[in-house]
Amino acid sequence: MDFVIKISQFLMSLSLLIILHELGHFIPAKLFKTRVEKFYLFFDVKYSLFKKKIGETVYGIGWLPLGGYVKISGMIDESMDTEQLKEEPQPWEFRSKPAWQRLIIMLGGVTVNFLLAVLIYIGMSYYYGDKYLPVENIKDGLEIESVVANNAGLKTGDNIVAIDGEKVTRFNEIPEKVLFGKNITIERQGRDSTVTLPQDFLAKMIDSKERGFISKRMPFVIAKVPDTSFNKNSGLRKGDVIVGLDSINTKYIDQVIPTLSKFKGQKVKAHVLRNGETINVPLKISDNAKLGVVYGSITDDNLEKLGYYQFETKKYSFLEAIPVGIKLTGDQITSYLKQFKAIFTPSTGAYKGVGGFYAIFNIFPAFWSWANFWSITAFLSIMLGVLNLLPIPALDGGHVMFLLYEMISGRKPGDKFMEYAQMVGFFILIALVLFANGNDIYKAIFS
DSSP, X not given: OHHHHHHHHHHHHHHHHHHHHHHHHHHHHHHTTOOEEEEEEEEEEEEEEEEEEETTEEEEEEXXXXXXXXXXXXXXXXXXXXXGGGSOOOTTSGGGSOHHHHHHHHHHHHHHHHHHHHHHHHHHHHHHOEEEOBGGGOOSOEEEOOHHHHHHTOOTTOEEEEETTEEOOBGGGHHHXXXXXXXXXXXXXXXEEEEEOXXXXXXXXXXXXXXXXXXXXXXXXXXXXXXXXXXXXXXXXXXXXXXXXXXXXXXXXXXXXXXXXXXXXXXXXEEEEETTEEEEEEEEOOTTSOOSOEEEOOOHHHHHHTTSOOOEEEOOOXXXXXXHHHHHHHHHHHHHHHHHHHHTOGGGOXXXXXXXXXXXXXXXXXXXXXXXXHHHHHHHHHHHHHHHTSSOTTSHHHHHHHHHHHHHHSOOOOHHHHHHHHHHHHHHHXXXXXXXXXXXXHHHHHO
């Protein structure tokens, strides 16, 4: 069932992004009276799952879910159909249109991608508001469970107050900024100091395959006491929070687990928070320092009720949400460009973390949440827009590059040159796709 939910979100998001991106090319092409021969969701290699001709355009769904396309008359695209170019240019063809019209047609897809992200963020800001954890409300520091981060000098209990000299105000900003930062200002036991991360910190994080990095310190909440547990009759219940073992304070999970090792094979008096009151529950600890219970996650609302963290929520009117949505889009573009820069800087090792379709699939949670769906779709829309602007001939950015050259120099590249450039770009794209999806396969086998 989890797979069905994930794949449904993945395909729904991907289809929406492809259709709207291609619509961004289709609409200006039609406005400039350029013939569009095909409008396809997914690729129709050899055959289509569905197709119907309306007017001069065939609308269809292909069987290969690696993207989509619009086939515009008189344009060398991914179909590599050059038969039309052997004939004299026709007024309805792409190549017959003025350079500025061709530029608008080519920029239409990425324009829609960025506009879609803005609209999603405006809608989410208006509907959900903005709930966040201020750094100043983190009283006992963060949980930093990564061995790589620990070796670099970051420890559980540290408060991260600034990264590369820029003050951090929200918890959710911290993990990404640390990954791409260098000088981390921390507060440890009331004193400020600076941790300088090694240049290959990101590469070490990727190679370590660690799942945990930087997170909120969480309470030890009982999710289940199995019938087979040696603590079944202890009185421990689902929802109980262990806040102490004998005389040792264990407010957080990272304090409970090492404390169990001190009492392995013994009986202890556990201090348990239940319904706002602290009670004592006798517990056995096994020889391998286990309680025989399942502990689980807790929602932000319950963290607030227990007094662990105080979150803040900003509500926006529709008009207030507009600049917020624009800013969020700009921030995400800037963030993605930083990641992109790191990927093309070999010393960072970020290229090892590049993923393909499986990595994108895994972004989606195994439960249905419209807030998560729209947030991920907005990010993927930005990612698609940025990637398509790369100056690779087979992408929109490649066409834009040649059009700008034409507009500046007054000389139009020849059709044969464009054909060869498209072929080179196509092979570059194939190589990138193979690399990204090969990374997915490698990580799936060896992680």
